[in-house]
Amino acid sequence: MKALTLDNIARSFGGLPAVDGVSLQAPPGRITGLIGPNGAGKTTVVNLITGLLKVGGGRILVGDDDMTEADAPTLARAGVARTFQNIRLIGDATVLDNVVAGFHRHEKAGTLANMLGLPSAHHERREFERKAHALLDRFGMTALARHPAGSLSYGHQRRIEMMRALAMEPSVLLLDEPVAGMNDAEAYSLADIFRDVARQGVAILLIEHNMRFVMSLCEHIYVLAFGRLIAEGTPDEVAGNPRVIEAYLGS
Numbered sequence: 001m002k003a004l005t006l007d008n009i010a011r012s013f014g015g016l017p018a019v020d021g022v023s024l025q026a027p028p029g030r031i032t033g034l035i036g037p038n039g040a041g042k043t044t045v046v047n048l049i050t051g052l053l054k055v056g057g058g059r060i061l062v063g064d065d066d067m068t069e070a071d072a073p074t075l076a077r078a079g080v081a082r083t084f085q086n087i088r089l090i091g092d093a094t095v096l097d098n099v100v101a102g103f104h105r106h107e108k109a110g111t112l113a114n115m116l117g118l119p120s121a122h123h124e125r126r127e128f129e130r131k132a133h134a135l136l137d138r139f140g141m142t143a144l145a146r147h148p149a150g151s152l153s154y155g156h157q158r159r160i161e162m163m164r165a166l167a168m169e170p171s172v173l174l175l176d177e178p179v180a181g182m183n184d185a186e187a188y189s190l191a192d193i194f195r196d197v198a199r200q201g202v203a204i205l206l207i208e209h210n211m212r213f214v215m216s217l218c219e220h221i222y223v224l225a226f227g228r229l230i231a232e233g234t235p236d237e238v239a240g241n242p243r244v245i246e247a248y249l250g251s
């Protein structure tokens with residue numbers, strides 16, 4: 001089990017700081033919230049953690065390992081998985097194939113074995129499919145396994161994205177606005193799955209606009225505004241903090 005630790009990370013664009021000395025910790029087995037008004041720097045933080053953007057200063061640790069300079073594939077191998085604000089699926093491929101694609105990190109048979117159709121590759125594919133079916137079952141999507149992912153509703157596509165991230169069996173899971181565009185019933189059924197994943201020892205960092213949703217799910221919440229942390233604490237502490245209220249009212 002590994003914690004995600006950000007130690008004073010920073011990043012500017014064209015001389016303007018987007019993330020300015022942010023420190024936080026997402027411990028294993030917990031869902032930690034990161035909230036903030038539009039343009040606060042939340043997505044930039046996620047892009048820094050996942051190696052899509054280079055860090056301008058500070059350190060990123062996964063467990064005890066310094067991942068500050070790691071690129072996206074290295075981070076994925078270290079067990080850092082994410083979902084995107086804009087869903088990224090293979091629209092023409094089936095739901096099952098999209099989930100199986102998430103097992104990529106665990107591939108042992110190798111590309112050549114796959115190309116040649118060797119038994120080791122077949123065996124591995126069957127094992128991935130077995131695990132993918134277990135995920136589909138958990139997300140209540142077994143009946144849709146053979147449907148093209150692109151033909152499904154937004155809520156279902158979000159679930160596929162989540163399954164793909166979980167297929168990596170991550171130690172750290174970054175959820176970038178996972179319930180955006182969902183109704184309350186859809187959002188709260190996903191919340192149960194997030195709780196379940198955290199209970200298995202995964203460190204979850206939940207980035208969300210929907211305050212109510214974050215408050216119901218997280219024990220500890222960090223609040224960003226203009227690239228800086230302006231508050232942290234329990235949902236009650238954060239909700240009652242005048243700086244937070246001001247940041248949200250002013251946005």
Ligand SMILES: Nc1ncnc2c1ncn2[C@@H]1O[C@H](COP(=O)(O)OP(=O)(O)OP(=O)(O)O)[C@@H](O)[C@H]1O
Nearest residue numbers: 013014017018036037038039040041042043044045
């Ligand atoms: N690639 C980029 N080039 C220039 N400026 C950027 C870039 N990415 C982000 N920014 C700026 O950095 C700041 C933080 O943006 P970011 O997208 O991280 O905020 P956010 O909290 O995720 O916002 P939202 O909730 O609207 O997605 C904004 O002022 C934004 O304009």
